[in-house]
Amino acid sequence: MPTTDQRIGLQQRRLRAPLLCLMLVPTLAIAGDAITSDAGPVAVTPAVSSPPWLAAAPADDRIGQVLAAARTAELHRDPHWLTLLHYARGVTGHRSLIDDPTFFLSPQGVRDPWAELEATVRGLFDGRPPDPGEPDPAHPGLRAPVAARYPARTAWLCQRLGIDPTTLPVASDPELDAVLMALRPREVQLVFASGFLSSPASMFGHTLLVVRGGEESQLLAQGINYAAALPPGAFDPFYVVKGLFGVFPGNFSATPYHRKVQEYSDLDQRDLWEYRLSLSPAEATALMQHAWELRGIWSDYWFFDENCSFNLLFLVQAARPGLDLTGHAGAWVLPVDTVRWIADAGLVQDVTWRPSLATRVQGGRASLGDDADLAVALARGEVELSAVQAAVSDAARQAQVLDLAGECLHALAGRRAITQAEYRSRLFTTLKARAALGKQAATPLPATPTRPDHGHRSTRVAVGGGGDNHDQSFATLSLRPALHDLLDPPAGYLSTAQVAMGEVDLRWREGDGVELQQLDVLSLTALNPWESLFRRWSWAVVIGAESVAMGAPDKERLQARVSAEAGYSAQPVDSVLCWALAGGDVRGFDAGKGWAVGPSVTAGAVWSLPGAQILAEGRYTGYVLGEEDDVWSFGVALRAPLTPHVALDAAIERRDRWDVLATEWALRVLWYF
C-alpha cells in the first residue's frame, strides 16, 4: 500500500476512533476497505458534532465507487479542493486558515483534506442536513443539506467525478438560486482603496471585490469585503493590538458598492481603483458560490498576513481552477502586492480610477483657480451666496463654483468641521441656486495618476558606500520589507505619506566588521498640507534603533529610540512639500543604563523634479534629561530612478551629536522587488 494511502488510513482511524467505541464496527477502521468493501449498512448512532452519515457504512456501491475514483484521482490534493478549504502551508504544517469549526463537515477537515472530501461526498448522496437543529443566525448555512451549504464544492466535485447533480437528493440551495437569478453575475472587479494613515490598520491600503450583475450602475453592484468583525458596541482602545494579534474574528460580508464608495471615497478620502478582471460570467458565479459557503464563517484576522487582501485571493482562486495567487504570500501580505499577483496572472482587463471626494475637490480647486476660494469660503460660511453670485457672473463658471461648494460642504460635514445645521442650510441654499443655473458642463476630473500596482515594488534592498570627515569609509547594505518613503519614486503612491517598516541598515568598516547602523521598526509620516478647506495636522512617528558615536567618533553605541512629532505642512507649489514639526525623542542605550529624553523640532522639504526627488531636512533635539546634549543635524538627499525598479541615492549630512561633529556622505543603489 503506498504511503499516501497509509496516511489517509491513519487519518481515517483517528477520525473514527471515538465512534468505533460506540458502534463496534471494526471494519470501518481500515479506510480503503471501508470505501471499497461492500459492508452492509450498520446501525447509526448520531455523534455530537459529526454528520450522521460519517458513522454509517457506505449505503450503496455508488458512494464507494465515487470515493474510490476520488482517491485514485487524488482529488483531495487537487489545488482547487485545497482552495475551497482555504488550505495553506504554514509553519504549523498544511492546514486550513479557517478557524471556524462549523466550516468543516469532518472534525478532521481543518487538517485532513481527504476526510473533508469524504464527508462532503457522503453528505451529497445523503441529502439530509448534516447539522440538524435550531437555525443558527450566526451561521446561515449550518442547517442546510450539504449541496445547499457548499455549492462550490458540490459543483466542482460533480464535475470532476462525473456526477449528475440532478441525481442527488438535494442539488442546490433554492435561496442561492434565487440570488443568482436576481443578480446575474457577469463580471468581477478587484477594488483597491489607497492607504489611509489616519487609521494604522489601513496604512497599507485595502482591497475588496465587486461583483457586477444585471445592474447598469457600478454603484449598485455587490461589494464583497473581508474584514475583522469588531464586537458590537463602543470604541475599543485596544483594537489595534487585537487586530495585530489575531484576536478579532474576520469574516466575509457583502455590502452594496455605493456604501463602500461612501465609506472609503467620501468619508476616508481614499481614492479607489477598480480592476476589471477577465473572469467569465460562469467564473463570477463560481466565486459567488464559494462566497455563499463562507456566510458567517470566521477566521482569526491577522493584520500582516491573514488579512483582507489575502483572504480575497481564495475567492478569486475559487472562480477559476488552476489559479495560484495565495502561493505568492510570504510572511506579510500587502494589499498592493495582491493586486500585482492578480495582474501578473493576466487577470486584469482594465482599470478605472474613482477619485475620492477630497481628490475631486482638489481637482476642482486647481481647475477653478481663484474662484475656487469663493467656493471654499461659501462652504465655510465666510461669504454669502449673493457675494459669490456677484463675483462670478458667468453662468457656466458659477455652476462649477457652486458644484464645488456642494462637495466642499460634504467634505467639511464628513469631518465634522461644521455642524449638521450649518451643513444643511448652506447646502440647501447652494444647491437651489445651482439648480436654477440649468445644465452646465461638469468640472473636469484631474488627470488619472499612476495606478498603484505600477508604482515601485514593495520591498527594497540598497547597497552602497560612503565616508565621513574622520576618514572613516564604510560599505552599507539595507533591506526594507515595506513600503515607501518620501524620496522613493512617487508614482502610484501617496506623495504626502511615508510608511516604512522593518528597515535594517548594516554597515561594514575596516577593522570594525559588520555592525547594525540603523533599524526602523516603523517610520510613519503623514504630511497633510494645511490649507483653507482641509485643516489637518501633520505628524511623524519613528520607532527603532540607531548606532550613534558618543564622545568620540569611534565610540559607537546602539541607541533604541522612539520619537513623535506633530505640526504643519504646506505645499506652496505642486512640486514642493515642506513641513515643520515639533515633539519629543526618547533614547536608551548601554542596556538601559544610558538614556536621553528631550524635545525636538524638525523642518524639511521635498522637491519633486522630473526624474528625481530632492529632500532637505534639519532637526534639533535638546536632550534635557539623562545624557544631556544639544543634538542637531542637517542633511540633503537626492534620489533618481534609473529604471522603474532601480534608483540611485546620494545623501550628505552634517551633524553634531554628543560631542562628535561629523559630515557623512553615502552613495547607494536601490532595488525595489
Place this chain on the structure above:
Amino acid sequence: MKKLIIPALFAVCAVGQSAEDANLRANVGVGLGTMLFEAMGYTDTVLGQTLAATTNGSVSNQLFFITTGTGGAKPVDFVQNKPLRDYVNDNLDAIARDMAAGQGESLAAVAELAGIPVAQRAAFYAACQSRFSEVFASENVTSDVVVAGLAKIAS
C-alpha cells in the same frame, strides 16, 4: 515572524492614531472593522445624516444584497420600491447634488432603480434639476419625501 514584530508596532500605531484623531474626529472607524451604516435596515434620513453617521462594529452575516430595482415609473411603485428607497436613504446628499447639477452617477443609479426607460433618462434628469426646489422644499426634507417627489417627476 508576526508574533515578534507586532508588540513593538502597536505602540507606534497608537501614537499615530491619537495624532490623527485630532485630525479626523469623524474617523470612528479603524479600517479593520466593517463600517456599516447604523441604518442597515430602513430608516428615514435627512441631508447630512449619513455623512458621518457610520458606526463601527456592526457584525453582519448577511451576504448579498439585492439592490437591483424592480420598479416602474408609477408613483405608487416608487414608494413600494424598497431598493430605491434604501438607495435614496443612503445617498441623499449625493443625489441632492446631482439633482441640482442635472447629472451624475448617483442620479443615474436613482433612474435605474426607479425603472426609468433609458430613452427618458435625459428628460428625467432635466426635470429633477428644474423641479429641485419642489422636491427639496426645505432643508429638512426626509428621504421618503424625496422619493415621493421623484415619483411625481417621473409620473
